[in-house]
Amino acid sequence: MAFAGILNDADITAALQACQAADSFEYKSFFAKVGLSAKTPDDIKKAFAVIDQDKSGFIEEDELKLFLQNFSAGARALTDAETKAFLKAGDSDGDGKIGVDGEEFAPCSIYQLYLTEMI
Numbered sequence: 551m552a553f554a555g556i557l558n559d560a561d562i563t564a565a566l567q568a569c570q571a572a573d574s575f576e577y578k579s580f581f582a583k584v585g586l587s588a589k590t591p592d593d594i595k596k597a598f599a600v601i602d603q604d605k606s607g608f609i610e611e612d613e614l615k616l617f618l619q620n621f622s623a624g625a626r627a628l629t630d631a632e633t634k635a636f637l638k639a640g641d642s643d644g645d646g647k648i649g650v651d652g653e654e655f656a657p658c659s660i661y662q663l664y665l666t667e668m669i
Contacts, residue, residue: 552600552620556593561585562621569618575632577639584621598650608647611637 565583618625640648
């Protein structure tokens with residue numbers, strides 16, 4: 551599994567089961583269920599690297615569409631609406647992608663978005 555040593559398999563399974571239906575994916579809930587809220591910044595960067603399939607240092611829309619499949623090959627693709635909402639939430643500079651370095655990943659990463667939404 552791509553997230554071995556980073557995330558718990560049981561947490562991943564539970565998170566994926568909660569968003570099996572189309573248009574049921576909600577990133578804040580998914581991150582909480584999968585256990586990202588308790589991870590170190592280093593673990594978050596490792597998780598980012600798994601999702602960044604082309605290793606460009608960015609997560610682009612096509613990679614976000616297949617986001618759930620990073621957790622399980624049999625998981626569904628996100629709908630266009632889910633993908634666009636997810637990208638909008640993580641893309642702080644409007645360039646159409648979420649960066650691993652600099653301002654987007656550090657204070658505005660997907661993980662940080664989860665944390666700030668919970669406060």
